[in-house]
Amino acid sequence: CLNLLEIKDLTVHYVTVDGTVHAVENLNLTLPEGKTLGLVGETGAGKTTTVKAIMQILPDPPAKILSGEVFFNGEDILKKNKKAMRKIRGKQISMIFQDPMTSLNPVITVGEQIMEVIRLHDKKLSKKDAYTKACEMLELVGIKADRAGDYPHQFSGGMKQRVIIAMALACNPKLLIADEPTTALDVTIQAQVLELMRKLKAQYQTSMIMITHDLGIVAEICDYVAVMYAGEIVEYGNREQLFHRPSHPYTKGLFACIPNLMEEETALIPIEGMTPDPTNLPSGCRFHPRCPYAVDECSKTNPDSREIEKGHYVKCLIKEE
Ligand code: SF4
Numbered sequence: 001c002l003n004l005l006e007i008k009d010l011t012v013h014y015v016t017v018d019g020t021v022h023a024v025e026n027l028n029l030t031l032p033e034g035k036t037l038g039l040v041g042e043t044g045a046g047k048t049t050t051v052k053a054i055m056q057i058l059p060d061p062p063a064k065i066l067s068g069e070v071f072f073n074g075e076d077i078l079k080k081n082k083k084a085m086r087k088i089r090g091k092q093i094s095m096i097f098q099d100p101m102t103s104l105n106p107v108i109t110v111g112e113q114i115m116e117v118i119r120l121h122d123k124k125l126s127k128k129d130a131y132t133k134a135c136e137m138l139e140l141v142g143i144k145a146d147r148a149g150d151y152p153h154q155f156s157g158g159m160k161q162r163v164i165i166a167m168a169l170a171c172n173p174k175l176l177i178a179d180e181p182t183t184a185l186d187v188t189i190q191a192q193v194l195e196l197m198r199k200l201k202a203q204y205q206t207s208m209i210m211i212t213h214d215l216g217i218v219a220e221i222c223d224y225v226a227v228m229y230a231g232e233i234v235e236y237g238n239r240e241q242l243f244h245r246p247s248h249p250y251t252k253g254l255f256a257c258i259p260n261l262m263e264e265e266t267a268l269i270p271i272e273g274m275t276p277d278p279t280n281l282p283s284g285c286r287f288h289p290r291c292p293y294a295v296d297e298c299s300k301t302n303p304d305s306r307e308i309e310k311g312h313y314v315k316c317l318i319k320e321e
């Protein structure tokens with residue numbers, strides 16, 4: 001199938017007083033149309049920087065995109081100017097953040113907020129029609145239309161996140177990016193929001209990138225998985241490949257909890273050792289100070305990504321028999 005998104009050799013640094021943070025380096029990633037990609041890894045691995053680079057909402061300064069191309073629908077969107085990019089954001093690519101309150105305006109009713117998003121991208125639509133559409137969007141995410149006149153504080157955390165999803169989907173985006181969309185919610189509500197996202201994916205064929213710490217979420221709704229470590233993708237493949245044949249030592253560590261996937265505790269298992277200082281990364285393979293399989297060569301050579309089976313890429317020097 002066609003790739004909706006193709007990132008080539010993306011490098012993003014932050015220039016700070018403490019030094020240069022190598023947030024994302026030579027990152028390559030593809031997302032076929034209608035599919036969901038899970039982006040996993042520890043805090044600071046570069047996941048959020050990657051998606052913010054796609055959206056072009058990185059704070060500049062200190063962030064600098066040093067190189068790379070981001071093909072969306074076959075066009076390199078890094079080459080677009082601000083105005084063109086604003087059109088793409090929201091209309092074609094939407095993003096849901098971790099904390100719904102940062103995206104909702106407390107003094108405007110939710111119906112009006114969704115309506116505004118709709119009108120921003122379809123200026124010909126009358127206020128009345130846009131409001132009707134906003135109400136439909138609310139119903140779609142399981143909120144009664146008669147609540148459109150309520151303000152954000154009148155909703156629970158889970159409902160607010162649904163409102164955000166309704167807003168993100170209001171323009172029928174081709175790509176929905178969700179940065180830990182359920183972290184701030186309790187477990188039952190998390191399950192409901194996920195169920196909703198799964199339904200929407202099936203109904204609208206929306207492609208998604210989901211940043212998450214929760215392997216349960218990955219197992220449930222992601223078709224592909226990219227594992228990030230210290231600014232690089234160390235393993236990429238489909239869900240089956242990653243869960244059944246994890247090959248990078250880091251992924252193996254992360255996915256060590258798979259037998260318990262059916263139980264509630266599906267968070268990533270912390271791996272011994274510290275995430276490296278992004279201003280002073282280890283030589284060679286960035287994982288070598290923590291890697292139980294490291295050999296001498298690992299501290300000298302940063303391995304290339306190898307295709308170990310069709311569509312399954314691993315960035316490690318050690319070849320498994
Ligand atoms: Fe471990 Fe070496 Fe592979 Fe890096 S290259 S993950 S240090 S075995």
